[in-house]
Amino acid sequence: MADLTMFWSRDSSITKRLTRMNMLVSGAALLISCAAFVTYDLVSFREAMVHNLSIQAQIAGSNSVSALLFDDPQTAVSTLSALKAAPNIVSAGIYTPESRPFAMYWRDGAGQSLALPPIPSGQMEAHWFKEDQLVLVRKIVFQGKPSGSVFIRSDLQEMSHRLKRYAGIAAMVLFASLIAALLVASVFQRAVAEPIVHLAELAGIVSRDKDYSVRATSTGNRDEPDILIHAFNEMLGQIQEREGALQQVHRELEQRVEARTAQLAAANKELELRNREVEHATKLKSKFLASMSHELRTPLNAIVGFSDLLAEGVPGELNPKQKRFVNHIKQGSAHLLQLINDILDLSKIEAGQLELHCEHFHMKDALPEVLSTIRPLAMAKNIQVEHMLEIDRPAYADRVRFKQILYNLLSNAVKFTPQDGRISIACAEDEDFVSISVTDTGIGIRAEDQTVVFEEFRQVEGGKDSTHEGTGLGLAITKRLVEQQGGKLSLVSELGKGSRFSFTLPAGAKTTTKTSATDAVSATAPHRAAAAEGRKPLVLIVDDEAPARELLASYLDPEYRTAMAESGAEAVRRAQQLQPDAITLDVLMPGSSGFETLAALRKNPETANIPIIVVSIVDQKQVGFALGAADYLIKPIRKSVLLETIRKHVPYQYDDDAAILLVDDDPKTLELLEETLRSAGYETQSVQSGKRALEVLSSKLVSAVLLDLLMPGMDGFEVIRHVRQDAALKQLPIFVMTGKSLTPEESDLLARETQALLLKNGSWQQQLVAEVERVIRGRKLARSAGQS
Amino acid sequence: MTRKHILAPGFFHGTLGRVITWTVITWTVIAAPLLHGQQSSPTESEVKSAYLYNFGKFVEWPAKATSAGEFFPICALGDDSFGSTLETIIAGESINGKKVLVKRVARPQDAVSCRILFISSSEQNQLKEILAALDNTSVLTVSDMPQFTRRGGMIQFVVEANKVRFEVNLTSAERAGLTLSSQLLKVAINVKRSAQSGG
16 A cells, blocks of 8 residues: 555656556556466366376276276286376376275375275266365276276376466566556657646746746647647736736836825925924923913912901001902902913913823812802802712812812802802712712803803803903813813703703712811811910921012911021022921022922932922922922912911921810710819810811810710711821820720721720729820820930 | 154154164165175186176177177086076176177087187096187187197186186187287286197
8 A cells, every 4th residue: 555655646747657657557457467368277277187187097997997807906007007107197096896996006106095085976087176186086987887996196286387387477478568668658758748747847937937938839739738838828928918017017106106205205304394393382382371370470479468468467457448458459369360370271271281180089078178268259149058969979080170160160150140049069970970060040041152151251241230250261161171081061051040060070989988187177277276386397488589488488377487498509408407397399490490409308318308398380290299299289379278288298296285185975074084184284175076076186286185986976986087097197196985895896996096995984084094194294205305 | 874864753653664664674684794795705706707708898709700699698618617606697797788698508519609618627638629619610718727728728717826817829819700809918917829729
């Protein structure tokens, strides 16, 4: 099988295949005919052999008749010995009619007399081939009477010789024929295979060299290979033609591509130029905006700040007329400030320079700050402001911008709501958004004007009696601020009945419950009670303009000590020298800029840990935070915001001589506690609810808190949580006193967050005094050791 | 034994079965010794009787002899020792289509029509006359007397090593117009070419 597959292996060439086919066919034919011939010859030879042996048996038999009849075996033996002439006869025997051996003959000397094989009845003789021998038995009949039998055995050597001879002849014939076939095949190959081989070679050249100009030479006789050659040549011609055409097209295409590429390059160059111009223009615009805002805000800042101080009567009481004038200045400058702010915001939005600082926060925490500024306006017109903001979901947005949006909508509502109207703020949560709506009972907006109100510098003509002052930018900015944060602002209104503005902001994760205690209380935070002078925190105010420095100092005055620096260099020097508790830093200053100063302060290990609050007109919060600013406020700032921010970063200065705050809903317990602690020499202040406690803590310095856990409204745990979330109150000692049985979690929490746990079970008074003593005296000792 | 196999077991209960069984047993008991006796070496007279008959097969008689009569007579002259053996051996045999017949003759003249004549040793003294009487006839003369061929007889039985052999006087036979087959001569122990005639 392996040989056969090799024989027909596919890679062999057609000439080889043809030759092999020829050889195989002629070889097979010869083999078959030889085999047939030899077989026929052998069969007929066998027949002749049997015939010959039969004749020999007859002769031997008839010659032995007399010997048989006259019982003369010797004569029979000598008769048989005549068989010597036939060398193929191995042995012979004459048998009596009774099948007894009578005379025997052996070619190779004596042998054993063999028993006579039986002859089938009715037959004269029988023969069979047996063990390379032909055996023949014949009856001897004389004068019609059976007289005995002859038995002859002949070997088949002659036949095997013959076979060998035939095999030799056949092999010779085969060999000769195959050689002849090979010769004939080579002739045929030339006639049949050569054109095909030629064609194959050409095809190889064409596919290898892609040379379509070659042509196959015709054989001349109109046979199939010739047809093939003609077709091949024709095909080559067509391909050549197409190749030419293709190359032409290719060349044209290349030229076209080159031309287009050149055009494109030119266009690109131009585009680049334009781009650079645009970039330049944008830079100029930003620069213009920055300087404009600075140039406009700086004087305005002074006007606003000092008229505020005048109105508060800080430099001295004003007479009513003066007060009225000051108020006019305040209103005018506030309006101007608003207008400038709006224009700057809008420009920033349009320039794509609006920076958003998204964080999680709750509506209800952010609302009071807005309400605190809106309420006075609303009260002036006796407008009721209601709010329903009880949703758990925090918003994920820029908190400052959120307040701006809400402020814009509310101030708008106040503006267009007549006396004794009503404004309501509602809140709802959706799948991914929280939505806030501001509904008023104002004059409403005509349907055709409802889209106009969101356009810049457009104000709806509200009627002859209403001359509403406003920039006409509020809603446009509001809409963009909402949209920039991924929300939507919509309006539903009916003329004469009121309007409802709704906006959505992305919702934060549900679990986030980040509530800031300071936020919750700061809206109502008035001045902190003055602490002992020596322990007041020191704030270094850095600004190149004296009015700005003075304004900031007046904001900080009762609560903090202040120091001044007019330049960056001075700021670094003074900070190193004074080691202030906080620094406020202006950015735009002659010489080194605020950012450089910020970096320098951060780099110096002596000043690296002082919190720096950037207070500037420039809104570059990201740069500021990147350089290590603790906070970033944009001028003009309100006093409360400044105080709140500084409080966040300046550690609470505990006044150990200050009062201990007692929190319990039971007045009798309070009285008892007061008595106990006062007799031990401590000042105390008592409040009856958690909420009150937080209010006190945000406005007053206390030395410690003694807290009951179970109270109506805000319970002790909540108070603890709020206190510990306020950075300024982190270290405030808290003593818990309770009659409640505690769960393991509660015990853990108290052990972690409070300084002592006292159980209301009779003998707590001595324990209380001991614990208070331990904590407050211990801290005093630690501080005096640290200062020395 | 083979029969038993052929017959069904129930067969032996029938009358026919019993008869056959008995026949088989009787045949084996009585016939077997007889057959054995036949196969034992034959007696001298039996051999000689058979040879007399066999000679007829290897001799060719002239046409006048063969055409006469429808029998093939084998005759005996004198006191032969065959008794009835000759008749027994030859009975029913035929040569060249002619029935073999045994005749006892008293005188040589009676033997003229015989094909083969056996002359007993008792006629030793009258042999010359006997042979003379048969002159010009085609009778094959056979005897077991000594000097028979030498005295003009054709075939003479000789006992050699307990075996019956024979001598031939070919001249006598040829003179009588008889042709003896080479086969016969081959078996003969002695073939004489020339012999005194009538002597």
